[in-house]
Amino acid sequence: MTPAPTSDALLITLSGPDGPGITAQIATLLAQGDMRLIDVEQVVVQGMLSLTFVVENAEGKLEERPILKDLLWKARELGLHIDFQLGNRPDRRTPVQSWAVTLLSDRISAAMLAEAANAAAKRSFNIDKIGQLSGTAMSSIELTLSADKGSDAEGLKRDLLAMQGHFGCDVALQREGLMRRSKRLVVMDMDSTLIQQEVIDELARRYGVFDKVAAITERAMNGELDFDDALRARVALLAGAPATILGEVQDAIEFTPGAENLVRVLKRLGYRLALISGGFIELAEPIRAQLGLDYAFANQLEILGGKLTGKVIGPIVNRKRKAELLESLAQTERIALDQVIAIGDGANDLDMLNRAGLGIAFNAKKVVREQAQYNITQRNLNAILYLLGINDDEVASLI
Secondary structure, eight states: OOOOOOOOEEEEEEEEEOOTTHHHHHHHHHHHTTOEEEEEEEEEETTEEEEEEEEEOSSSOGGGSTHHHHHHHHHHHHTOEEEEEEEOOOOOOOOEEEEEEEEEOSSOOHHHHHHHHHHHHHTTOEEEEEEEOSSSSOOEEEEEEEEETTOOHHHHHHHHHHHHHHHSOEEEEEEOSTTGGGOOEEEEOIIIIIBSSOHHHHHHHHHTOHHHHHHHHHHHHTTSSOHHHHHHHHHHTTTTOBTHHHHHHHHHOOBOTTHHHHHHHHHHTTOEEEEEEEEEHHHHHHHHHHHTOSEEEEEEEEEETTEEEEEEESSOOOHHHHHHHHHHHHHHTTOOGGGEEEEEOSGGGHHHHHHSSEEEEESOOHHHHHHSSEEEOSSOTHHHHHHTTOOHHHHHHHO
């Protein structure tokens, strides 16, 4: 935000069609006129330029100097409109906080934008910039906001979240700054997050005990049953199943839309990636290898004589264990928890989501949506990139 000049300063604003060399030519004139640069801002939107300079000169009155005439002629030559405002030298910028609002939907409407803008205005937040994150369809935009310290960010968050029920869109409010742009570790759940299936349900379907297992799975994911007991009960129903059904399920696994692109982009950006699943390592490890993830943690099934015994080996990867593994990975990689992203959909993911700097409930159960920091209902993991402020054009330049 360019400060207004407060009588030895000149605010110069140029606007019109953008083109190469405009800033260079104007800056050259200012240098030849011995103008001291105080501030500068430039924005290009849909090919239209807005360029602002605040300058001053210690010798003589600005309005008596030839620089104004030179700038007028240059603006005409470049096909630009130019305005001048004389005033005092601007004070130092008032410290402000910056925030990012991300809107996600099948199609962002004018009504959605209006409601988000009204919510910001109501809480005294100024919109500094609006940009489209998605490439073809208008499915994601980001509003950059500024406000004085002490502004009601929690109130703004509540107002924005109310949009989700009204429009069926996803809205996220994040502090804009270094920490948002310095995430380095992503920890993901597997079932119904990275992949579209619930693996234990798929194993049960092939062994003919799906209805019994599915009933337990649903209650566990909604937090109605202790995860450890529920897992043991479900695995016990698989006793005697041939181990070959693991390969059958692996062959049938479908990644969630956007999963492979998300992983590819984050790897190119230098992120470390981990899979922490309440499912089974016999399936998590092949997925880790296929996608090139750095880590995979999950429960291990006991197999004897080519058959599942109905037991798991070692500690169960439950809600508490997931959070512990996240912290352990962060320590191993020497990454602060604020730099960790966690993504999951079930109640056993909640501690992991709330421990991370950015915890995202992805197509989650109601109990998870109510307690997670951020919610995404769009069924495409590319939405994670939008929450990080990464747009489709930037993605295209990486892959």
